[in-house]
Amino acid sequence: MQKNISEILEQAGVVPVLVIDNVEDALPLAEALVEGGLNVLEITLRTEAALPAVERIAKHLPDAHVGTGTVLSGDDLQRSVDAGASFLVSPGATEKLLDAAEGSTVPLLPGAANPSEVMRLLERGYRYQKFFPAQAAGGVPMLKSIAGPLAQVQFCPTGGIGPGNAAEYLALPNVMCVGGSWMAASSLVVEKNWGEITRLAKEAAALKG
Numbered sequence: 001m002q003k004n005i006s007e008i009l010e011q012a013g014v015v016p017v018l019v020i021d022n023v024e025d026a027l028p029l030a031e032a033l034v035e036g037g038l039n040v041l042e043i044t045l046r047t048e049a050a051l052p053a054v055e056r057i058a059k060h061l062p063d064a065h066v067g068t069g070t071v072l073s074g075d076d077l078q079r080s081v082d083a084g085a086s087f088l089v090s091p092g093a094t095e096k097l098l099d100a101a102e103g104s105t106v107p108l109l110p111g112a113a114n115p116s117e118v119m120r121l122l123e124r125g126y127r128y129q130k131f132f133p134a135q136a137a138g139g140v141p142m143l144k145s146i147a148g149p150l151a152q153v154q155f156c157p158t159g160g161i162g163p164g165n166a167a168e169y170l171a172l173p174n175v176m177c178v179g180g181s182w183m184a185a186s187s188l189v190v191e192k193n194w195g196e197i198t199r200l201a202k203e204a205a206a207l208k209g
């Protein structure tokens with residue numbers, strides 16, 4: 001259910017959240033990010049190209065840990081596992097999704113946005129959670145407040161995080177990594193500007209401290 005997810009995410013520091021429109025971009029994009037020092041990649045299931053992209057990266061880039069994001073259902077979960085995803089990320093959590101994840105060997109990082117959601121996930125055994133949408137749901141002050149009563153939970157905040165505020169999140173004791181799309185903006189992917197993506201990835205990787 002969540003076995004090994006902390007090892008994958010803690011060493012990641014920053015997790016690029018990717019929207020891939022063209023499967024041909026998958027390998028050069030992943031290579032550019034790995035070259036910049038970011039080797040844990042989340043590919044959102046928002047495009048037709050997402051699952052073929054996961055397959056390609058899982059097969060050809062052993063240095064990368066590729067997972068899927070926007071996992072909303074048991075079906076999304078199964079298709080991700082079949083494509084070779086090594087972790088699964090959901091923006092929230094439903095009972096149906098959590099039931100489906102119980103039988104999965106690939107770990108799930110479910111999302112929570114407030115203390116009740118965090119507690120519900122804890123009841124289901126999830127000590128590692130995505131905090132989404134991080135900035136809109138209260139950002140760094142919210143995570144500091146949650147750390148009081150719910151200190152045992154480690155978060156990967158995502159949503160509205162960029163080079164200007166990522167370090168502030170990463171400095172919190174209850175943050176194991178942050179996620180974000182800034183180092184692989186769609187304009188850079190459309191231009192195939194892999195060099196700039198590597199440069200931004202290097203900057204992001206340096207934030208780990």
Ligand SMILES: O=C(O)C(=O)C[C@H](O)[C@H](O)COP(=O)(O)O
Binds near residue numbers: 017132
């Ligand atoms: O698709 C999912 O599973 C999500 O939860 C959404 C992503 O985490 C955000 O889209 C990334 O947010 P930005 O870095 O603000 O672009």
